[in-house]
Amino acid sequence: MDTLTDIAVQKAEQSRLPEVDLDNPGFGKVFTDHMLEMEYKNGEWKQPVIKPYGPIQITPALSTLHYGQSVFEGTKAYYIDGKTVNLFRPEKNYERMANSCERLCIPKIDRETFLEGIRKLVKLDHKWVPEKDGNSLYIRPFACAWDTQVAAKVSDTYRFYIILSPVGSYYDAPVRLITSQNYVRAVEGGFGEAKTAGNYAASFYPARKAQQMGFSQVLWLDAFDHEYVEEVGTMNIFFLIDDVLITPPLGGTILPGVTRDSVLKLARSWDMDVEERKIGMTEVMEAARSGKLQEVFGAGTAAVISPVKEIRHHGELITIHEDGRGPVGQKLYDTIYGIQRGKLEDRFNWTHSIEVA
Ligand SMILES: Cc1ncc(COP(=O)(O)O)c(C=O)c1O
Structure with missing residues (x-):
C-alpha cells in the first residue's frame, strides 16, 4: 500500500490494458485496472481506498437490489497529450450527485473526496484514456444502500464507488x-x-x-x-x-x-x-x-x-x-x-x- 494524500492506493499486480482495443471499446463494457471504494457505517463515511477493479461481495438481501436506494453520475476524461488528461466540469456532477443523495436519503459524500477521488483514479489509470477522436474515458461514480435487510426503509450503511470505462461514441445512428x-x-x-x-x-x-x-x-x-x-x-x-x-x-x-x-x-x-x-x-x-x-x-x-x-x-x-x-x-x-x-x-x-x- 502506498498513500496519495489521504486516499490509500493498492495497485493491481498486472494491467489488463494489453487485452483491450482502446480504438473500439464499445460503451461501458470494459473497466480499467482500479476502482475507488468507500464505506459508510456508524454514521460516517470512512477513508476511501483505490484498489484493483474486481467483483464485490454482496448477499441476496442487499437492500439496493430490492428497493433501488442508489444514485450515480456520469462524466468523462479526455486525452490531451501524453502528459495531460482533461476533466469537464466535474464539480457540476458533484452538485448533481449531492442533490440526488439528498432526494434518496443517502448521506452526502464530501466534495473534495468526490473530486480528488476522480482525479487520483484517472491519474492512476491514465493509460486507459483513449486517444482516438470521439473516444474518451467514462467516469461512473455511484453510491448505494448496503444494508443486508429485506425491509423497505432507509439503509443505515452505504458504499460509494468510482469505476472507469474507456468508451467510443454512444449513438452512431441518427x-x-x-x-x-x-x-x-x-x-x-x-x-x-x-x-x-x-x-x-x-x-x-x-x-x-x-x-x-x-x-x-x-x-x-x-x-x-x-x-x-x-x-x-x-x-x-x-x-x-x-x-x-x-x-x-x-x-x-x-x-x-x-x-x-x-x-x-x-x-x-x-x-x-x-x-x-x-x-x-x-x-x-x-x-x-x-x-x-x-x-x-x-x-x-x-x-x-x-x-x-x-x-x-x-x-x-x-x-x-x-x-x-x-x-x-x-x-x-x-x-x-x-x-x-x-x-x-x-x-x-x-x-x-x-x-x-
Ligand atoms: C435522463 C438524462 N437526461 C439528461 C442527461 C444529460 O446529462 P449530462 O449532460 O450531464 O450528461 C442524462 C445523462 O446523464 C440523462 O441520463
Missing part, C-alpha cells in the same frame, strides 16, 4: 424519437431530477416498445397533459425554431444536464436568442409544418450533441435532419468537444487538467 401518450418518465413531486436507478428502470419498458416500432427512444412528455416536452433517454432536448433556441426548464422532472448547461452558456455568449420554457408538441409540430423548425438535438455527456432525425407524435411523422447535425448543433458540438479535448480556448474555465506524466 436519433429517431416517438412521443408516448401512455407512459411517462417522471411526475412533479417525484424524483425525475435525481440521477437514480429507478428513473432508468421506469423508462426501459416504453423505450423497448419504441424500439420495436423502429424508433431509437421515447421523447418524454409531461405527466399531466402529455403535451409538454421533457427530455430523451439520456439527453436533454433543444429545438431551434425561427432562430430561437428553446429547451424545457428545469422544474424537478428532468435531469439538470451538464451538457444542457454548457449549451445554454455558449449560446448566450454567442448572443443567440435562448429560451428556457415549456414547449408543447403542438408548437413543435406546427413549427415543422410551417418550415420554422430548423434543428432538434439532444445534449448529453455520452454524445455531446446528437441530431434528431425524426419525431413521431400522434401518428404524424416529421423529419428534421436527413443526415448529421444542423449548423447550430454542429457549432455547439465543435465548441464543446474542442474545449473538452483542449483544442479550443476554455473561456469558461470548464476543464480541469490532470498532469499524468
Whole structure:
C-alpha cells in the first residue's frame, strides 16, 4: 500500500490494458485496472481506498437490489497529450450527485473526496484514456444502500464507488424519437431530477416498445397533459425554431444536464436568442409544418450533441435532419468537444487538467 494524500492506493499486480482495443471499446463494457471504494457505517463515511477493479461481495438481501436506494453520475476524461488528461466540469456532477443523495436519503459524500477521488483514479489509470477522436474515458461514480435487510426503509450503511470505462461514441445512428401518450418518465413531486436507478428502470419498458416500432427512444412528455416536452433517454432536448433556441426548464422532472448547461452558456455568449420554457408538441409540430423548425438535438455527456432525425407524435411523422447535425448543433458540438479535448480556448474555465506524466 502506498498513500496519495489521504486516499490509500493498492495497485493491481498486472494491467489488463494489453487485452483491450482502446480504438473500439464499445460503451461501458470494459473497466480499467482500479476502482475507488468507500464505506459508510456508524454514521460516517470512512477513508476511501483505490484498489484493483474486481467483483464485490454482496448477499441476496442487499437492500439496493430490492428497493433501488442508489444514485450515480456520469462524466468523462479526455486525452490531451501524453502528459495531460482533461476533466469537464466535474464539480457540476458533484452538485448533481449531492442533490440526488439528498432526494434518496443517502448521506452526502464530501466534495473534495468526490473530486480528488476522480482525479487520483484517472491519474492512476491514465493509460486507459483513449486517444482516438470521439473516444474518451467514462467516469461512473455511484453510491448505494448496503444494508443486508429485506425491509423497505432507509439503509443505515452505504458504499460509494468510482469505476472507469474507456468508451467510443454512444449513438452512431441518427436519433429517431416517438412521443408516448401512455407512459411517462417522471411526475412533479417525484424524483425525475435525481440521477437514480429507478428513473432508468421506469423508462426501459416504453423505450423497448419504441424500439420495436423502429424508433431509437421515447421523447418524454409531461405527466399531466402529455403535451409538454421533457427530455430523451439520456439527453436533454433543444429545438431551434425561427432562430430561437428553446429547451424545457428545469422544474424537478428532468435531469439538470451538464451538457444542457454548457449549451445554454455558449449560446448566450454567442448572443443567440435562448429560451428556457415549456414547449408543447403542438408548437413543435406546427413549427415543422410551417418550415420554422430548423434543428432538434439532444445534449448529453455520452454524445455531446446528437441530431434528431425524426419525431413521431400522434401518428404524424416529421423529419428534421436527413443526415448529421444542423449548423447550430454542429457549432455547439465543435465548441464543446474542442474545449473538452483542449483544442479550443476554455473561456469558461470548464476543464480541469490532470498532469499524468
Ligand atoms: C435522463 C438524462 N437526461 C439528461 C442527461 C444529460 O446529462 P449530462 O449532460 O450531464 O450528461 C442524462 C445523462 O446523464 C440523462 O441520463
